[in-house]
Amino acid sequence: MAHVSIPMYWRTIPQRYSLVGYKCKKCGSVNFPPKGVCKYCSASSEFEEVKLSGRGKVHTFVLISAGGAPPEFAEQEKAGGQYPVAIVQLEEGPKVIGQIADINPKDVKIDMPVTTELRKIYTEEGVIRYGFKFVPAGK
Amino acid sequence: MKKVAIVGAGQSRYGEFPEKGIKELFFEAYSDMSKSVDKNFDPKAIEAAYIGNLGSGGFQLGNMSALVAEYVGLSYIPTMRIENACASGGYALVAAIMDVLSGTHKVALAGGVEKMTDVSGLKQKYWLGVSGDTEYERLAGTTFAGLYALIAHRHMHEFGTKREQLSMVAVKNHKNGAQNPKAQFQREITLEQAVKSPIVAYPLNLFDCCSTTDGASAVLVCDEEVAKKYTDTPIYVAGFGTSSDYLAIHDRVNTTTLEGTRKASERAYSMAGLGPNDIQAAEVHDCFTIAELLAYEDLGFCKKGEAGKFLEEGHTQIGGDKPVNASGGLKSKGHPIGSTGTGQAYEMFNQLRGTVQKPARQVKGAEIGLIHNVGGSGGTVEVTIMRR
Numbered sequence: 094m095a096h097v098s099i100p101m102y103w104r105t106i107p108q109r110y111s112l113v114g115y116k117c118k119k120c121g122s123v124n125f126p127p128k129g130v131c132k133y134c135s136a137s138s139e140f141e142e143v144k145l146s147g148r149g150k151v152h153t154f155v156l157i158s159a160g161g162a163p164p165e166f167a168e169q170e171k172a173g174g175q176y177p178v179a180i181v182q183l184e185e186g187p188k189v190i191g192q193i194a195d196i197n198p199k200d201v202k203i204d205m206p207v208t209t210e211l212r213k214i215y216t217e218e219g220v221i222r223y224g225f226k227f228v229p230a231g232k
Numbered sequence: 233m234k235k236v237a238i239v240g241a242g243q244s245r246y247g248e249f250p251e252k253g254i255k256e257l258f259f260e261a262y263s264d265m266s267k268s269v270d271k272n273f274d275p276k277a278i279e280a281a282y283i284g285n286l287g288s289g290g291f292q293l294g295n296m297s298a299l300v301a302e303y304v305g306l307s308y309i310p311t312m313r314i315e316n317a318c319a320s321g322g323y324a325l326v327a328a329i330m331d332v333l334s335g336t337h338k339v340a341l342a343g344g345v346e347k348m349t350d351v352s353g354l355k356q357k358y359w360l361g362v363s364g365d366t367e368y369e370r371l372a373g374t375t376f377a378g379l380y381a382l383i384a385h386r387h388m389h390e391f392g393t394k395r396e397q398l399s400m401v402a403v404k405n406h407k408n409g410a411q412n413p414k415a416q417f418q419r420e421i422t423l424e425q426a427v428k429s430p431i432v433a434y435p436l437n438l439f440d441c442c443s444t445t446d447g448a449s450a451v452l453v454c455d456e457e458v459a460k461k462y463t464d465t466p467i468y469v470a471g472f473g474t475s476s477d478y479l480a481i482h483d484r485v486n487t488t489t490l491e492g493t494r495k496a497s498e499r500a501y502s503m504a505g506l507g508p509n510d511i512q513a514a515e516v517h518d519c520f521t522i523a524e525l526l527a528y529e530d531l532g533f534c535k536k537g538e539a540g541k542f543l544e545e546g547h548t549q550i551g552g553d554k555p556v557n558a559s560g561g562l563k564s565k566g567h568p569i570g571s572t573g574t575g576q577a578y579e580m581f582n583q584l585r586g587t588v589q590k591p592a593r594q595v596k597g598a599e600i601g602l603i604h605n606v607g608g609s610g611g612t613v614e615v616t617i618m619r620r
Contacts, residue, residue: 097366097367097370097371101366101367102371105367126367126368126480132478132483152386152487153382153383153385153386153389153487154382154385155374155378155381155382155385155433155434155435155436156431156433156434157373157374157378157433158430158431158432158433158434159430159432160377160430160432160438161374161375161377161378161381161431161432161433161436162373162375163370163373163374163375166373169373175431175434176373178372178373178374178378178382180382180481180482180487187482188482188483189368189482190368190369190372190374190382190480190481190482191372192372192373203385203386203389214371214373215373222371224371
């Protein structure tokens, strides 16, 4: 099953709540999500934790409609209609994936500036899962 | 280097078969393969079996390769299940080729099987999400349609690829699949139907997505020394290549290139001493229509960004200079995950021998063909070049 179990979710809380990135001590690039070995230089597994700004630009996005949502998100789609999911290029370099909130899906554009906020993602196994979502910048 | 030949290939019908499980489906493919061997077929000569499979519909997750092998009468030989998501079959083929190349065995079976319609649609989506990046992509609310839509949207943005061009892939492949008696959907569709089908994950709509399918396939791989014992027209493995890539699209440097396809095909071309211009027929992994366009570019059939135009100009139609997915592709033939790679080998074996079931689907005179199998959104890729 592709559901995200509570322990699996718990292990990624620093990324989901606080956008903690991992700056390679050798090449200085920021890995997000974390890797065992730096994905940019492949030569170091020592990192310094850095908090990412959450500011970035929409690199690409999709509007998830009925039939395209995983079962754990089907309710959200049913209640609110299609929802946008974007890959955002952050100022610090890494690309991240997340939903875009507080916007009419039809108004989402590639290259639009966004920031990140802590939001409710969904409820599974009786536990509300929080994490980052993107919102239009300057709102 | 030693040469490896394919001397037999079989495929079950692809579709929805409530009366058949993985054993029965695999037996159908195996029997079909045995009948395709021109002479002296002997099950006792098969020394090993490699079986591509993702989840058996949740029915037999452990030891399934031994199960399907003994069901078809292959007992007491080494068997192995190969799992690389939707590229499981392709990797099973490569495992059998490497086995024979190593000299360990002279005759090995490569096959694949998937039973996808035993579970409800809801469970299906749980199950199928397991091959992407679960931690981040899944928790953002995407399935594979959503992931390929992210790629498609960026491709449209960077290169001006049109939504209609995505639909044209579906129209072409359904036209071919209509001539394939083993395809899941043996019917043509119009461009209007394809363009106007319901949105699943914009920019992808229903007709941009392949379906869920039951099916199996089997390919008999052997050392060239013994190939002529089984047939006067073996098909040779000219080269093969595989590559992994970052599972999550956000981890990749380039969103509009499947680097796994580029690397795997470079390795296959290099081993074969051939290039994209030499390929006369190809079966590529069109799980979503955008995936076929990416394949044109990443396999080197056309320049990056020009796949839409390449398709519109008709190069990839049967009768064009680079016919792609004459079988109907995953789109129309169906996509029983573990079987897809060896199913492509089955099609190419017949294309190169001139033995496809209906003349309308035959790529005339093709002597060199390429098959391309992708796992997930590109996390694993297999490419094999076959020649007469």
